[in-house]
Amino acid sequence: MDHAIIIPLRMNNNAHSKRNTVNLLQVFLCQLEQLHHLWENEETMKKSIRTGFVVSVAAAGLLLTSCGFGGGESGGDAEGGTTLDLLVPSYSDGSKALWEGVIEEFEAANEGITVNLQVESWENLESVLNTQIQAGEAPDIYNGGAFSAFATEGLLYSAEEIASPETLSDFQESFAANEQVAGTQYALPLLASARALFYNEDLFQEAGVDGAPTTWDELYDAAEAITETGTPGYGMPLGSEEAQGEALIWMAGNGGGFGDAEEITVNTPENLEAAEFMKRMIDDGLTQADPGATQRTPMINVFIQGQIGMVYGLPQTVGQIEAENPDLNYGLANIPTASGEPATLGVADRLMSFKNDGDKAEAVTAFMDHFFAPENYVEWVSTEGFLPTTISGAEQMSGDETLAPFLEMLPSAQFYPTSNPAWNATDGAFKSLFGQLGQGMEPAEVLAQIQAEADAAAE
């Protein structure tokens, strides 16, 4: 090799010092080179590293003790007041402001209690919660879905400890029953929601379809006719956002479901038939492209823009259409099922309270009683566009026309088996695996995979 190659890097620094910005990087390289000298002198370094290590361990020990790693002292400020941490998901763009309003009134009426609000998206909510539980700083009040795993691990207050008897007796029987694990009620039902079929009337007319389908076969034919006009007939969101939702709507439509508090049953003949029908729709090209990787929220936006024939939507979808595309000519109908018998997915979310140090039950009770008082609760639940879970709330809201079709479907609703401790894992398995139905995997294989995860969690 040429002799010039041996000239060390450093010697050239001065010669090129006029070259602009790049010189900074040269300095960086130079440092790396010096690092390499260090490397060569490994032996020399060993000793200093050892000493350095001892010092840093000692110092870090000090640091950690002063930070109080291992948690424990959250809440309870210096004035002797109580701080409640409230972790909620974002149901709509207005969720945060709505909760802030509730908190403001509550704090005004209850001196000495402050509420810290934390709003997270549905996608992040559960990871945030898990991190907080692990750090020993679980929220005092949590608005979420699954709760039985927390209850069986003894992390939650029972419902009796966090609400007055008057508040508890106001909940509708069927909802309250859904909040029990082994005979004890742990959570307070916050809201309910059911799904309905939203269909684009203009696209129906263009394709020559008369009226909303009531059975799977009619749905198939309608989707086929619409697809032939160039617009996807049916929107099937099987992405990780809510694959379990779409799955249960179809499976409930064939008399199936996800099981009960004792056993998770995903791989059943009824469910398999439903999954096979879904796959047939996908394979025949009657859905939007790539259903396996489609998330629900963006897909409903596409429906609102008038680009999909039919989707399963929520009560909120009505308000969303009003706000974003009021010209959309659409209709609402019951979910089509295999036989035509009404069935739909019902979702109930709940409020629960983590014990932490076990000294905040009183403050939580004050908050719950305040929140579920009809004058506060009805405003909250109707602004968010959900169905109420309290008797007094249902009486007040029975006149609401938008909600009428959904209220009507609620009796035939199937709920998630949230009181089964293995439900969390099943839910996760649906989110990460069910979409494979749209990527060419056989329905039986998909259901077997999900069932395997559920069984593993139940052990």
Add this chain to the structure above:
Amino acid sequence: MSAQPVLAGPPASHGRKRRRQNSDGLPAALPWIGPVLLLIFAIVIFPAGFMIFNSTRDISQSGIDQGTAGFVNFAEVFSDPNLPRVLLNTVVWVVVVVSLTVLISLVLAQFLNKPFPGRTLVRMAVVVPWAASVVMTTTVFYYGLDSNYGIMNTFLVDIGILDSPYGFTKNVFPALGVAIIVAVFVSIPFTAYTLLAGLQSVPEDALEAAKMDGAGPFRTYFSIVLPQLRGALAVAVLINIINVFNNLPILRIITGSIPGYQADTLMTYIFKVLQFDRRVDLASALSVVNFAIVIVIVAAYVKIVKPMKEA
């Protein structure tokens, strides 16, 4: 910087003398390097240790430690049917991204090293992907390629390359391809600048001497320029390997909506185990495996390539 004179004085000819100098200087140096060591302990060593600890625990779905689990989590990791595919994806991902990045950066650095009008502007433009947040850059690509409202999809349809919009980010292979393009795009600035710095330290007289001896441009490049770039290349490759191997945001955004584990690398797989399956213990065990792989790669690289040795 403050530690430099003490730790890395000018290379002396007698090893013994230098050694004494260093150990004498250590107490004096401690106040200066102490805070750094503390920081390294608090944000590197302690979390890594805690991760290893977690990997041997049985942690419930809600995050409660339920006692020791021995090596059960590791047994589960190594018997995981998804692992081979995930590892294969990881290897392809790292190898393709790093080699494309280095090749393109070598060309780009050579170009930026030549004087031409507007060179400063071009050099600044190259920095842009580096200056922008990775999540932001990736999100632009993600929405641009969306099949319903993506501007890039619309463009490809308009100019007739595609008949109808295609879900680039919704199928395994195209999505990995897009992720690779984005990763190369955001890795180029650092790599190109590192190589450019290396190029600028190639001595003029060596190039002149080569010219006098009648070496053509290719001969000059491969015999004189490239060997001189060894140090810069070593840094660029090593840092890129680690960065790309541990990359989460790009893959998470581009391939995040794909169901199953066909498009996952070790990093995104760990994330899914954590987010969907809520298995902190299993995810920790996977992370330990991940950590071990990085260490092995770096050690092997240093051993085989001897990147820091001058030619």
